[in-house]
Amino acid sequence: MATAPKAVPAGATRSIIEVKERTARMIKLDTLKVACSSCNLRELCLPVGLSKPNLERLDELVASRRTVKRGEALFHAGDPFHSLYAVRTGFFKTRVSSEDGRDQVTGFQMAGELLGLDAISQDRHTCDAVALEDSQVCVIHYSQLENLSREFTELQSSFHKIMSREIVRDHGVMLLLGSMRAEERLAAFLLNLTQRLQARGFSPSSLILRMTREEIGSYLGLKLETVSRTFSKFQDDGLLEVKQRQIRILDQEGLQRLVNSASC
Amino acid sequence: MATAPKAVPAGATRSIIEVKERTARMIKLDTLKVACSSCNLRELCLPVGLSKPNLERLDELVASRRTVKRGEALFHAGDPFHSLYAVRTGFFKTRVSSEDGRDQVTGFQMAGELLGLDAISQDRHTCDAVALEDSQVCVIHYSQLENLSREFTELQSSFHKIMSREIVRDHGVMLLLGSMRAEERLAAFLLNLTQRLQARGFSPSSLILRMTREEIGSYLGLKLETVSRTFSKFQDDGLLEVKQRQIRILDQEGLQRLVNSASC
DNA sequence: CGCATAATTGACCCTCCTCAATAAGGGTGG
DNA sequence: CCACCCTTATTGAGGAGGGTCAATTATGCG
Structure with missing residues (x-):
């Protein structure tokens, strides 16, 4: 199966209630500009492993947030590709469909995980991403990510590792499904x-x-x-x-x- | 299922015999330095979509070739990661194993396809790659690929698309296995x-x-x-x-x- | 040429699917 | 705030697809 990042946030185990309160606070921040450098997901998300000064440069990347209500799609297969999305709060599923209408859920994504990597290959999304609860994502413009990762090595390396980890995860699912x-x-x-x-x-x-x-x-x-x-x-x-x-x-x-x- | 690159080489359909002769010739070239810019796989391999001058810069990337006999492994899960490999001739399978000894073949790779992308995530290979016939690969030093793709956009874009395509392919296999x-x-x-x-x-x-x-x-x-x-x-x-x-x-x-x- | 490996085919059985009925929630509107 | 409805979950009975075990045949490499 997939191996999730193992970094454990400082606060150790939190109760569901605490987390709900935190979530409520976040939703109020929806319209505010957000900074990776102060995000409490920075140990789990794209910034993982980046040094402090570089972390601040990452802030220019995350232009905005987007709220997705439970049951709504963040994107659909076929949609033109512009951005990757980092889950900030909430929970998603991704789903591919064959021409004859067969569906397959390809993954469940939670805070700090990236959505949309499949779309890079053809400049179109190839799966649907649907929120399973009211959720919020950080919008990462892909062209800016490419630009910035050409400028600084750490980000390039991080991004490649994330894509590679997705491949490793998929292989784990294949093992599960196949055997x-x-x-x-x-x-x-x-x-x-x-x-x-x-x-x-x-x-x-x-x-x-x-x-x-x-x-x-x-x-x-x-x-x-x-x-x-x-x-x-x-x-x-x-x-x-x-x-x-x-x-x-x-x-x-x-x-x-x-x-x-x-x-x- | 996976969608393979659709570019068709100029020569149209070749007979098995012609291909065997070509393979024999290539093996003789094993020790020679190879150039992506003159490779007849350039429409299928990493160089896909690169312009001529950039194509020549790619040549510095592919340091050497390696021959792998039928049944031998190009790499094993756990091996330290230094290079990606592009299949030049021959045929490979990749295989993941679980701790309890379950095996799962995760793919079959033919000329022009890349091996080793899974290893980027942890600096170690996570699967075995085994030659199913006498094969030859181009060795692509990953650190040089990162350096060069920081310098020129087309290569960066190509490489990201290749990784993303692998993810899309895996999702197709998941659909197949799951439904x-x-x-x-x-x-x-x-x-x-x-x-x-x-x-x-x-x-x-x-x-x-x-x-x-x-x-x-x-x-x-x-x-x-x-x-x-x-x-x-x-x-x-x-x-x-x-x-x-x-x-x-x-x-x-x-x-x-x-x-x-x-x-x- | 011979042996180990790979492929085919049969018989039987088990896991999981299908179809169906029922129960439990959860959201919505009065 | 409660009642209703629709979605989701549970559970049962029966069947089929594919797994298991085994025997035979083909084959390709040394």
Whole structure:
């Protein structure tokens, strides 16, 4: 599965309530100009690894923010490409569709993660990005990113690493889709999710799913009923406590064992 | 599925024999310095879209070639990262492994395609690249690529597009693995392969598979027996003529219909 | 030429899908 | 603030696609 950035913010674990308050404050700032150099996501986002003076130069890159309501699309496949987007608050899914109408969720993105990298190849977006809760993104003009990364090496390096990490992540998903059984897939999914949430200061054992069973199923190559059944089985086995979208992980090692045990 | 570059070399369709002779000649050139500016893959490889003077500057990038015998690895997961590799002749597979020993073939690479992009993220390769026939690659020192692409925009743009295209390709594979049935997967695989071969001047209807049924199966998330059975079924249905690894496509549209028909 | 590797094919079974009914939420408007 | 409706989740029964195990055949490399 994907390996999320491991930097843990100073504040360690925050409660859901604290985070909600923080989110509310941010939404008020929507119209203000934002600075990467003072963003509390700078350890997780594009600025990762940049030195202080360079970090300030990055500020010219992030022109504006955009708010996307739950259920709305940040962009659609086919839209002309101008900008990348860094998730500031909220949660997204990306989805590709084949001509005959088949959908596949290709990823879920949370704070600090970049959206739109696929679009560089053809100057058009190739997937839909849909907000799964009210969200906010930083708009990064791609041409300016290219200009700036020609000027300073650290940014160039950071950006290349981010693209490469996306490729590595996709390979992990391919491994999951190509060789794991339903239980292994769901376990891997949950562990990946909690790992990324933990890196953002949330509890490693308690989470609220932002996506439906169908969206999880699409991502994992399973039908929604199979996802639901597998959740129930995990609960029966004492691995999880499941109340709709509220998940509590009771036995993380048990989940890990599931993922790491080759079938047979 | 992946969309291969569509540029067709001047020479149109070449016979297998001609290609074999050409390959033999190239191997003799192994020790010589090579120039992108005179390479007949320049329409398919990293130089794509570069203007003549810039193309010549690219020559300093490609320091050497390396020969990899059938069955040998160009690099392994965990190896330190220094260079990207452009396939000059031959055929590769890339493969990721999970800790518990599960393997997944993540791609097959032919002339003009880049290997090693995954390694940028962590300064180590994250997959194995194994030659499926005697092959030759151009060694591209990554640090020099970064330097040069800071100097000139076209190269930077090209390189970003190549990375992005890899992401798009991976999303296509995820769609395949997540939502297609066995016949659809194999049909999509064959169409993708012939499309890429055609872009390199080979026949669109006749090909020799360089990989085993097991490797195809790993890539497509199927067991080798299922791949074999599906080949046989395609033959019974008059879509293909299958003689071990020699494939002749008798009904391309029929294959296309299979891919484009959502199940149900 | 011979052996190890690769491919084909059959029989059986298991996982996951399909179809369907029911229950539980959550958002909206009166 | 509650009732209603629509979406989402759960659970069951039955079936099919593809996996597993095994035997046979083809083949290509040394």
